[in-house]
Amino acid sequence: MSSIVDPIKEGLARGWKVLGGKYGPLPTSLDCDVVIVGSGAGAGITAELLAKAGLKIAIVEEGPLKSSSDFRQLEADAYAQLYQEGGGRKTADQAMPVLQGRCVGGSTTVNWAGAFRTPEETLNYWVDIYGLKECGAEAMKPWFEQVEARLNISEWLTDPNANNSVLRRGALKLGIKAPTIHRNVKGCWNLGSCGLGCPTNAKQSMLVTTIPTALDLGATLMVQTRADKLELKGNQISGLLCQPVHADGSHAGPAFRITAKHYVVAGGAINSPALMMRSGLPNPNDLLGRRTFLHPTVASSAVMPEPVQGWAGAPLAVFSDHFLRTQPIDGAIGYKLETAPVHPGFAMTNLGGMGRTLVDKAKTFPHTSILIGLLRDGFHPEAGGGVVELKSDGSPVLDYPINGYLLDGARRAHLSMVEIQFAAGAKSVRPAHEQAQDYQSWHQAREAILALPYEPYITTIGSAHVMGGCAMAATPAQGVVQPDGQHWQVANLSVHDGSVFPTSIGANPQLTVYAQAARMATGLAKRLTERDVRLDSPAVPASAASAA
Amino acid sequence: MKRRSLLKLGIASGVVLAVAGGSLALLKPGLLADGRLSPAARQLMRAVALAVFDGLLPAEAAAAREARLAAHLDQLDANIAGFPPHLRGELSQLLSLLTSSGGRLALTGLTSDWAAASVADVQASLQAMSLSSLGLKQQIYHALRDLSSLVFFSNAASWQLVGYPGPREIP
Numbered sequence: 091m092s093s094i095v096d097p098i099k100e101g102l103a104r105g106w107k108v109l110g111g112k113y114g115p116l117p118t119s120l121d122c123d124v125v126i127v128g129s130g131a132g133a134g135i136t137a138e139l140l141a142k143a144g145l146k147i148a149i150v151e152e153g154p155l156k157s158s159s160d161f162r163q164l165e166a167d168a169y170a171q172l173y174q175e176g177g178g179r180k181t182a183d184q185a186m187p188v189l190q191g192r193c194v195g196g197s198t199t200v201n202w203a204g205a206f207r208t209p210e211e212t213l214n215y216w217v218d219i220y221g222l223k224e225c226g227a228e229a230m231k232p233w234f235e236q237v238e239a240r241l242n243i244s245e246w247l248t249d250p251n252a253n254n255s256v257l258r259r260g261a262l263k264l265g266i267k268a269p270t271i272h273r274n275v276k277g278c279w280n281l282g283s284c285g286l287g288c289p290t291n292a293k294q295s296m297l298v299t300t301i302p303t304a305l306d307l308g309a310t311l312m313v314q315t316r317a318d319k320l321e322l323k324g325n326q327i328s329g330l331l332c333q334p335v336h337a338d339g340s341h342a343g344p345a346f347r348i349t350a351k352h353y354v355v356a357g358g359a360i361n362s363p364a365l366m367m368r369s370g371l372p373n374p375n376d377l378l379g380r381r382t383f384l385h386p387t388v389a390s391s392a393v394m395p396e397p398v399q400g401w402a403g404a405p406l407a408v409f410s411d412h413f414l415r416t417q418p419i420d421g422a423i424g425y426k427l428e429t430a431p432v433h434p435g436f437a438m439t440n441l442g443g444m445g446r447t448l449v450d451k452a453k454t455f456p457h458t459s460i461l462i463g464l465l466r467d468g469f470h471p472e473a474g475g476g477v478v479e480l481k482s483d484g485s486p487v488l489d490y491p492i493n494g495y496l497l498d499g500a501r502r503a504h505l506s507m508v509e510i511q512f513a514a515g516a517k518s519v520r521p522a523h524e525q526a527q528d529y530q531s532w533h534q535a536r537e538a539i540l541a542l543p544y545e546p547y548i549t550t551i552g553s554a555h556v557m558g559g560c561a562m563a564a565t566p567a568q569g570v571v572q573p574d575g576q577h578w579q580v581a582n583l584s585v586h587d588g589s590v591f592p593t594s595i596g597a598n599p600q601l602t603v604y605a606q607a608a609r610m611a612t613g614l615a616k617r618l619t620e621r622d623v624r625l626d627s628p629a630v631p632a633s634a635a636s637a638a
Numbered sequence: 639m640k641r642r643s644l645l646k647l648g649i650a651s652g653v654v655l656a657v658a659g660g661s662l663a664l665l666k667p668g669l670l671a672d673g674r675l676s677p678a679a680r681q682l683m684r685a686v687a688l689a690v691f692d693g694l695l696p697a698e699a700a701a702a703r704e705a706r707l708a709a710h711l712d713q714l715d716a717n718i719a720g721f722p723p724h725l726r727g728e729l730s731q732l733l734s735l736l737t738s739s740g741g742r743l744a745l746t747g748l749t750s751d752w753a754a755a756s757v758a759d760v761q762a763s764l765q766a767m768s769l770s771s772l773g774l775k776q777q778i779y780h781a782l783r784d785l786s787s788l789v790f791f792s793n794a795a796s797w798q799l800v801g802y803p804g805p806r807e808i809p
Binding site: 448 | 717722793796809
């Protein structure tokens with residue numbers, strides 16, 4: 091038995107209202123003040139703030155409730171249990187795997203705990219192009235500060251692991267800045283298992299922070315419950331049809347209906363627009379599900395002389411934004427450089443190859459360093475992102491074509507990463523590309539990469555950052571929702587998640603989602619209850635709330 | 639941009655089989671009703687494992703190799719069982735096509751069936767698919783290879799091959 095106290099088990103013992111799956115039968119109908127679809131970054135922040143305002147909240151989560159006592163740091167468990175489509179989500183043409191959480195806490199339960207404020211150039215672009223004056227850097231600052239205080243976000247002071255040291259060492263040698271990441275952790279054990287669910291509850295995900303607060307304030311959490319359809323009556327939502335599901339997403343009993351005064355959709359990009367598409371909501375400017383962004387991500391592996399053991403230690407500790415800033419934001423695509431955890435299933439699969447190639451990779455695995463380059467999509471006419479479509483069963487798929495503009499970025503990112511890895515002392519380097527080889531020098535690698543064909547499939551590209559599809563904007567011509575998250579055409583519907591981003595952001599998205607959701611949910615609480623709520627102060631007393 | 643999608647395999651299978659002189663109606667699902675690999679699909683995934691993990695499977699004792707393969711195929715079953723129904727449906731269709739002689743020949747170029755094909759033949763076929771100019775063939779390569787790889791290396795039995803000690807214990 092582990093020495094770690096499981097806050098979810100404790101909460102359940104205290105009498106939390108959790109239904110669905112193994113936690114008790116779902117109701118035949120339910121009425122509340124606000125129903126929140128999803129339990130990830132946007133939903134969690136929203137749930138805490140609205141519950142603090144004294145509102146009766148219901149949270150609807152399609153995935154299971156898993157917590158520290160379930161998190162065994164095993165790839166064999168985690169991808170199937172905690173990720174969308176059993177870990178098998180891909181873009182429509184299958185060219186990009188998409189890692190996205192599907193569990194209580196959403197992607198915050200499985201992300202690598204990198205917490206970046208939205209880059210200022212991104213916020214400036216939103217103000218200039220989308221009229222989002224509420225999102226200027228100065229206007230957003232207090233929201234970032236509030237969220238950072240709530241989720242213990244601060245600079246990571248522990249030494250970076252050997253994988254991150256490769257990035258720092260190589261970058262510094264080339265005169266490129268590689269600062270330390272901020273992380274949302276408290277008492278982190280530096281295990282390196284963030285992507286598999288934090289077994290020590292150190293990561294301040296929604297699972298262990300805002301969702302428990304909301305549940306302690308009386309919210310109802312329904313797990314393994316899919317938000318199937320919003321019912322539209324005039325310009326109002328009159329109900330949310332929910333479908334209980336088994337772990338694999340197949341039906342597990344009769345559908346039921348939740349009614350509420352207000353509906354907040356926060357199921358994450360791809361899923362949020364899909365719910366609104368299934369519901370046939372007004373979409374007069376054909377924006378819904380469009381401009382969905384992925385930060386298409388490429389990788390390069392290096393064999394270092396020293397042991398790297400890239401499975402151990404905080405997976406993200408160092409980053410470089412140098413190549414986001416070597417050209418205009420709407421010029422040739424920029425990329426952020428980070429590292430990826432080197433777990434056997436994830437790394438051996440994504441680095442490609444078979445037979446002899448895999449045997450060689452296996453031998454050098456403990457010395458393997460992996461850098462990743464995340465392409466900043468959404469700022470150029472040729473980086474318009476993907477489109478969410480519905481399959482015949484109503485489930486979503488993202489059609490995201492990989493074009494020459496993105497592939498040019500993939501090649502440049504490979505060149506940058508390979509140069510850094512050699513500068514850090516790599517013995518050999520191999521970009522993740524089906525036709526790449528192990529290169530022994532920067533000169534050899536450079537010549538080879540410049541000659542490689544960059545095409546979809548043979549260029550390994552994936553994504554763990556899904557954004558957009560329900561853009562916010564100052565006019566309905568440009569956005570699905572208003573700057574405060576309120577739907578432009580439907581009166582009692584808001585969207586509070588990463589799907590409201592009008593572009594990608596050029597940084598890991600969790601902190602941007604938190605801050606935008608805090609801004610939107612604080613405003614919604616005020617509109618619904620006239621109360622002021624904050625993440626860093628206690629709830630409005632129950633007696634005062636009931637008088638609202 | 640060519641639009642490529644496994645969703646369109648239904649149509650693709652018809653075309654492929656018409657060319658190969660078969661019929662869609664004669665195809666058997668690649669997954670059984672309970673979601674496990676059909677016997678033919680299990681042969682296919684076994685052949686893929688022998689090719690992809692050539693040099694990483696127990697080499698000395700045939701019994702040890704067979705046991706590792708059997709465990710791998712069982713783990714594949716377990717993984718596939720966790721996929722949502724639409725994904726299982728697409729995979730079933732793909733495996734169905736690839737285990738028909740017409741589909742196998744047209745899409746992989748393998749002349750002998752999966753159980754009889756040599757490791758070198760399957761490797762050559764997978765290699766050709768991975769570099770094919772047809773998106774469909776590249777999709778199939780990744781579907782077979784990536785699923786196999788994720789399951790194989792996530793399994794504790796493979797950790798010593800890569801020098802991974804397993805997760806740090808929490809007292």
